[in-house]
Amino acid sequence: MIRERAYPVEPWHVRETRLDFDVLAQSESVFALANGHIGLRGNLDEGEPHGLPGTYLNSFYELRPLPYAEAGYGFPESGQTIVNVTNGKHIRLLVDDEPFDVRYGDLISHERVLDLRGGTLDRQLRWRSPAGRLTRVRTTRLVSFTQRAVAAICYEVSVDEPSRIIVQSELVANEELPEQSRDPRVAAVLESPLQVEERLVQRDGGLMIHRTKASGLRVAAAMGHEVDGPENISVSSEGVDDWVRTTITCELKPGQRLRVVKLLAYGWSSRRSLPAVRDQVGAALAGARYSGWEGLCAEQREFLDTFWDTSDVQVEGDQEVQQAVRFGLFHVLQAGARAELRPIGAKGLTGPGYDGHVFWDTEMFVLPVLTYTQPSAVAQMLRWRHSTLDLARERARTLGLSGAAFPWRTIRGQECSAYWPAGTAGFHLAADIADAVLRYVDVTCDVEFEREVGLELLVETARLWRSLGHHDRNGLFHIDGITGPDEYTAVVDDNVYTNLMAQRNLLGAADSATRHPDRAFALGVDQEETAAWRDAATSMHIPYDEELGVHPQSEGFTRHDEWDFASTPQDHYPLLLHYPYFDLYRKQVVKQADLVLAMHVRGDAFTHEQKVRNFAYYERRTVRDSSLSACTQSVLAAEVGDLELAHDYLGEAALMDLHDIARNTRDGIHVASLAGAWIALVAGLGGMRDHGGRLSFAPRLPSRITRLGFSLIWRGMRLRVDVQPHEVTYSLRDGDPQAAIDLTHHGEALRVAIGVPVTRPVPPAQPTGPPLQQPPGRAPARRAAKAD
Numbered sequence: 001m002i003r004e005r006a007y008p009v010e011p012w013h014v015r016e017t018r019l020d021f022d023v024l025a026q027s028e029s030v031f032a033l034a035n036g037h038i039g040l041r042g043n044l045d046e047g048e049p050h051g052l053p054g055t056y057l058n059s060f061y062e063l064r065p066l067p068y069a070e071a072g073y074g075f076p077e078s079g080q081t082i083v084n085v086t087n088g089k090h091i092r093l094l095v096d097d098e099p100f101d102v103r104y105g106d107l108i109s110h111e112r113v114l115d116l117r118g119g120t121l122d123r124q125l126r127w128r129s130p131a132g133r134l135t136r137v138r139t140t141r142l143v144s145f146t147q148r149a150v151a152a153i154c155y156e157v158s159v160d161e162p163s164r165i166i167v168q169s170e171l172v173a174n175e176e177l178p179e180q181s182r183d184p185r186v187a188a189v190l191e192s193p194l195q196v197e198e199r200l201v202q203r204d205g206g207l208m209i210h211r212t213k214a215s216g217l218r219v220a221a222a223m224g225h226e227v228d229g230p231e232n233i234s235v236s237s238e239g240v241d242d243w244v245r246t247t248i249t250c251e252l253k254p255g256q257r258l259r260v261v262k263l264l265a266y267g268w269s270s271r272r273s274l275p276a277v278r279d280q281v282g283a284a285l286a287g288a289r290y291s292g293w294e295g296l297c298a299e300q301r302e303f304l305d306t307f308w309d310t311s312d313v314q315v316e317g318d319q320e321v322q323q324a325v326r327f328g329l330f331h332v333l334q335a336g337a338r339a340e341l342r343p344i345g346a347k348g349l350t351g352p353g354y355d356g357h358v359f360w361d362t363e364m365f366v367l368p369v370l371t372y373t374q375p376s377a378v379a380q381m382l383r384w385r386h387s388t389l390d391l392a393r394e395r396a397r398t399l400g401l402s403g404a405a406f407p408w409r410t411i412r413g414q415e416c417s418a419y420w421p422a423g424t425a426g427f428h429l430a431a432d433i434a435d436a437v438l439r440y441v442d443v444t445c446d447v448e449f450e451r452e453v454g455l456e457l458l459v460e461t462a463r464l465w466r467s468l469g470h471h472d473r474n475g476l477f478h479i480d481g482i483t484g485p486d487e488y489t490a491v492v493d494d495n496v497y498t499n500l501m502a503q504r505n506l507l508g509a510a511d512s513a514t515r516h517p518d519r520a521f522a523l524g525v526d527q528e529e530t531a532a533w534r535d536a537a538t539s540m541h542i543p544y545d546e547e548l549g550v551h552p553q554s555e556g557f558t559r560h561d562e563w564d565f566a567s568t569p570q571d572h573y574p575l576l577l578h579y580p581y582f583d584l585y586r587k588q589v590v591k592q593a594d595l596v597l598a599m600h601v602r603g604d605a606f607t608h609e610q611k612v613r614n615f616a617y618y619e620r621r622t623v624r625d626s627s628l629s630a631c632t633q634s635v636l637a638a639e640v641g642d643l644e645l646a647h648d649y650l651g652e653a654a655l656m657d658l659h660d661i662a663r664n665t666r667d668g669i670h671v672a673s674l675a676g677a678w679i680a681l682v683a684g685l686g687g688m689r690d691h692g693g694r695l696s697f698a699p700r701l702p703s704r705i706t707r708l709g710f711s712l713i714w715r716g717m718r719l720r721v722d723v724q725p726h727e728v729t730y731s732l733r734d735g736d737p738q739a740a741i742d743l744t745h746h747g748e749a750l751r752v753a754i755g756v757p758v759t760r761p762v763p764p765a766q767p768t769g770p771p772l773q774q775p776p777g778r779a780p781a782r783r784a785a786k787a788d
């Protein structure tokens with residue numbers, strides 16, 4: 001695990017003060033830079049040692065066969081795996097005859113800093129070579145938010161004695177990748193997936209164009225260099241096979257500095273010709289040269305200033321969480337900022353985990369955050385889903401269903417899950433997409449989006465539910481044989497989460513069709529169909545266990561045998577790696593918030609009393625073997641009044657990657673959990689809900705947090721919420737002078753107008769209900785006692 005002291009607590013930086021080879025792969029994920037289009041793992045400039053080399057382009061994948069010992073109808077035959085594309089990060093250094101390598105000689109100091117405001121990864125080191133030469137290296141890397149196809153590295157060298165310096169800067173394709181474990185969460189390793197199509201070498205750079213063998217995608221990577229330093233610097237380039245190298249040589253004296261700015265451009269296409277892709281990266285490189293290094297840094301800073309101005313969350317009293325929530329928001333932005341009609345994967349572009357696939361994580365955890373902070377990115381992501389509708393319709397036909405069946409996991413839109421009980425059967429994804437559409441439309445009033453894109457997504461998902469479910473002889477609507485969010489319970493009837501989300505989907509589709517009758521008509525929707533949706537929604541069966549006074553997460557769940565937690569060793573978590581699914585499926589053991597998630601996102605469907613009882617019941621049975629759970633448990637813990645527990649879960653969600661809590665940060669960061677830190681703060685401690693497009697808050701702070709401040713974009717205005725232990729102030733920024741927002745504060749209706757902040761007292765929490773207890777050994781780390 002990453003030891004806490006590796007990253008000292010600072011508000012705007014993640015600093016690594018020394019290089020720890022044992023956690024190299026984790027730190028490569030933590031220090032990954034991305035803009036939603038390009039992703040560079042935080043590999044050392046010189047390429048080795050490495051944990052896992054990684055350079056990714058959103059949606060650039062290779063196909064691979066999905067072998068089955070026993071195949072079945074409708075099983076996907078081919079999977080998609082993200083490709084480690086041409087690595088442009090490599091910069092090797094030779095001081096006199098000796099290659100700089102942190103494993104040799106004496107690494108006197110080594111520091112890396114992720115600058116959350118500057119959007120750069122900075123590295124500074126002092127190294128004494130085995131022959132005793134002292135060299136200083138300072139590098140800064142960025143993946144541009146403003147120039148989507150561009151990344152850049154500024155590499156500076158200085159010396160204590162006159163030395164001959166050789167810098168070799170490379171583009172390398174088909175890097176050898178380390179063997180992977182058998183953990184199902186890691187990626188398949190592809191052997192040399194790229195076939196070279198063109199290599200071009202110029203004096204100060206070059207480019208390479210490759211194509212994947214099976215998916216037929218073409219990728220171009222180009223590099224150019226700007227060199228500054230002593231006189232008589234020689235620059236030359238060469239290339240063979242899968243690499244191009246630019247070599248920069250000079251004599252460096254003490255007091256002098258060699259500075260190499262490496263500009264990188266990436267482009268890929270499934271359709272464009274080789275000359276077109278070549279020109280595309282050429283143009284991107286020209287744009288980067290035009291801005292220059294200083295210009296790129298200034299644009300990056302300006303972009304982030306705007307982002308933080310709206311999105312920053314201030315937490316006083318727990319500086320570790322303060323740092324972690326900013327780190328999380330930074331990675332959420334990196335995953336989605338410039339994805340532009342491409343998916344946002346579960347790991348963003350920080351590692352190959354889960355093969356680079358997008359799951360429901362994005363709609364239910366990432367998009368809610370972006371909706372209130374960077375709504376344009378949400379529209380883009382949902383437009384991507386929309387662009388895959390034909391594939392989803394085809395999949396629904398294969399499954400004998402109407403409407404659209406979106407893939408459980410994918411890169412390009414085809415189903416890639418080889419395990420249908422926790423894949424295809426996870427139909428709730430359809431309602432999760434619909435939920436994201438409805439929230440985005442409520443928050444932005446983007447009518448054009450709703451007409452063009454949103455309505456069709458709502459209609460096709462509503463059609464899916466109507467064909468997947470059925471009315472029983474008493475008229476109740478059931479959705480049978482599906483899997484809810486908890487993957488330790490599969491193929492069940494009437495999963496409460498799924499049914500409540502489908503209910504919202506069906507009603508949302510009918511309402512949206514009424515708002516856009518012409519477009520609905522064009523989609524073949526008539527009154528009979530919308531009436532059928534409303535009928536299914538209002539007759540939706542929600543199981544309830546009268547005897548225990550709780551909701552079973554799906555029909556019959558509370559009747560199942562209990563899991564023997566007392567005899568489960570701590571090193572047998574996650575359970576999926578130590579117990580067969582058949583045993584997990586028939587016991588009351590919950591991998592991740594399921595009914596508890598329903599109580600958050602469909603909180604309007606439960607009474608407070610039900611929330612209290614249900615939460616206590618599921619706390620005892622939830623093991624959090626998924627990183628998607630802690631944030632939701634935080635939200636409900638806050639709602640039922642256990643603010644300390646809410647704080648503990650918030651800490652777990654926020655520190656998931658900085659502390660490598662799930663022990664797989666090496667494969668990439670957990671974007672949904674990091675987004676979940678925002679959710680835990682805003683929806684948990686802030687008590688924000690948006691049911692039916694109405695904003696409500698119920699803020700309360702745990703003992704250690706003395707202040708919480710956050711802002712939300714709401715219909716073009718910016719609402720700021722400032723919470724202190726005994727009072728909260730709501731204020732409005734932007735919008736015209738008459739603008740105002742109606743909201744509720746702990747049930748009291750308020751109107752907040754521009755220039756007229758409203759302050760209200762915070763009522764004390766009155767926890768009621770049974771004591772909250774987790775399975776033995778599964779309680780989250782306590783935060784109340786920690787000192788800053």
Ligand code: BGC
Nearest residue numbers: 346359360361485487626628
């Ligand atoms: C979780 C899923 C999630 C996937 C990708 C699994 O462990 O159970 O809910 O979508 O990880 O993050």
